[in-house]
Amino acid sequence: MASKLTSLCFIALILFLSLSSSAARPLPSASDANAMKAQDELKDVEVEKAMVEESCEGVGEEECLMRRTLAAHIDYIYTQKHNP
Numbered sequence: 001m002a003s004k005l006t007s008l009c010f011i012a013l014i015l016f017l018s019l020s021s022s023a024a025r026p027l028p029s030a031s032d033a034n035a036m037k038a039q040d041e042l043k044d045v046e047v048e049k050a051m052v053e054e055s056c057e058g059v060g061e062e063e064c065l066m067r068r069t070l071a072a073h074i075d076y077i078y079t080q081k082h083n084p
Contacts, residue, residue, distance in 0.1 A: 056068075
């Protein structure tokens with residue numbers, strides 16, 4: 001009878017430890033939300049800046065071609081290590 005009780009307690013302990021170790025992730029605080037919002041705004045600014053740089057308004061055809069070629073090379077450099 002003692003071995004059954006010991007086994008039951010041991011199984012209950014293992015179950016308790018496994019459930020407590022997989023606790024849920026805490027909710028983000030207000031400062032985390034503000035930081036994420038700031039990052040999103042920064043990304044938006046970078047995207048707008050990139051769009052302005054890629055546009056060819058007011059520059060010659062050769063300058064435009066050089067900008068687009070440079071942008072294509074940079075994209076290739078940063079994406080060549082990633083497998084689709």
